[in-house]
Amino acid sequence: MKTPLTFVRNIVLGTALAAAGFGSAQAEEKVRIGLMLPYTGTYAALGNAITNGFKQYVAENGGKLGGREVEYFTVDDESNPAKATENAKKLISRDKVDLLVGTVHSGVALAMAKVARDSKTLMIIPNAGANDLTGPLCSPYIFRSSFSAWQPSYAMGELLAKKGVKNVVTLTWKYSFGEESVAGFKESFEKAGGKVAKEMTLPFPNVEFQPFLTEIASIKPDAVFVFFAGAGAAKFVSDYAAAGLKGNIPLYGPGFLTDGNLDAMGGAGEGLMTTLHYADGLDNAKDKAFRTKYATTYKAQPDVYAVQGYDAAQMYEAGLKAAGGDPAKQEDVIKGMASATIDSPRGSFTLSKAHNPVQDIYLREVKGSENKVVEIVSKGLTDPARGCKL
Structure with a gap:
């Protein structure tokens, strides 16, 4: 039986298109x-x-x-x-x-x-x-x-212990990420011999910090570690400086404390040290x-x-x-x-x-509108992934 001309043309055209890549999925x-x-x-x-x-x-x-x-x-x-x-x-x-x-x-x-x-x-x-x-x-x-919440905070605990800090007060909003951040800090800091004198929390997104600042002033710790972010972080840092604590009791936290909100802090954030997996410079x-x-x-x-x-x-x-x-x-x-x-x-x-990324954690210092890199404080830090069954 003779093949119709149109059928032959279709075969030829289809072959050409496939060869050019047009017919492939x-x-x-x-x-x-x-x-x-x-x-x-x-x-x-x-x-x-x-x-x-x-x-x-x-x-x-x-x-x-x-x-x-x-x-x-x-x-x-x-x-x-x-x-x-x-x-x-x-x-x-x-x-x-x-x-x-x-x-x-x-x-x-x-x-x-x-x-x-x-x-x-x-x-x-x-x-x-x-x-x-x-x-x-x-x-x-x-x-x-x-x-992971654990990574930058764990690195800060290691750093403060190496600096000879012995006695710290922590403060965060009472929700999972803040509590996980404090737990990561506490794990490494206490493992190295430091002591968390008091853990303080307030409801999210409450920003009435004055009672906690008064208590920090009375405890007189070597340093304060906090987790806050966004507008709440900017207010805390500003209130901390206004209370006269900035020059007397150093303040530390993971980098979310200062990322994206330095302008809102004005000069109150200048010199603040944080840890994170990215930095300016x-x-x-x-x-x-x-x-x-x-x-x-x-x-x-x-x-x-x-x-x-x-x-x-x-x-x-x-x-x-x-x-x-x-x-x-x-x-x-x-x-x-x-x-x-x-x-x-x-x-x-x-x-x-x-x-999860196995990554370097940097110490950063606020200089003007930037979180400038100071040093690597934890090289290739691996989250422990507790409970993972992979």
Whole structure:
């Protein structure tokens, strides 16, 4: 039977298109990224910085990850844990995302992680520091590009003990991240022979600090360690100085105490020492290039949140490369991410067995509008990931 001419033409055309790559599924499919972050409310600036950092890395790679174009699906999580499960499920079920990126608020991240684990969806946490995320709730599908609450605070405890500080008072809001931060500090400080004379807490987001400042003045400790962030941190630092304590009892905390709020403190923050996995003035080529590009693109200086977003994209790129650019080869993506060394603006880092960064923690000093690097206080600090069964 003679083959119709049109049929022959279709075969020839199909062969030519396939040879050119136009007919392949890989050429047509984009990598689908679900960004579930706060874009309104208290943490909006953090969500935007993370998004900017992630998209900057993609732009530096020609708009692609693993050789494929990127399509974004964005949800404002509103920092509301009550909406987290539904929002995450929509991104996974409706939008079919290959990767879930989120979030800032630990309560929201914990709910997201459960959805990701149950649906076997890959997730990168670009900020939330709750220890449980890479501790008892760890999963092959969950990675973190940021930190655990334990890391910067543990490093500060080590530092103060080495400085000969013997007697410390702690103060934080009474909620999980603040309490985990104090616990990390206390663990290393007391292990080295220091003593926490008193642990004080106040309800979140209460900023009536005067009774605590009066008590600190009466106890007269060698130093004070606190966890506060945002506007509450700016008020505490200002109140601490106004109470006449700044010149007499040194104040310390993890870097969230001074990140993004130095202008609100005025001169009260000058000289304040904090510990974090990023600082201004790091002497590495990656950071200099990152900061220059970010400032040009977004007309603003990057912060630790932008770095964490940038590195989330780097981590996923490493996984996709290991999988030949195919996000459907999830096991290969996971192996590639888990074994990668990330050339980060913060300095290179690897990932622990629990998928948390193994990273340097810096001592920073407030100088004007910057948290200037002083030294590395803990080299390659690994979160203990207590309770993780990976």
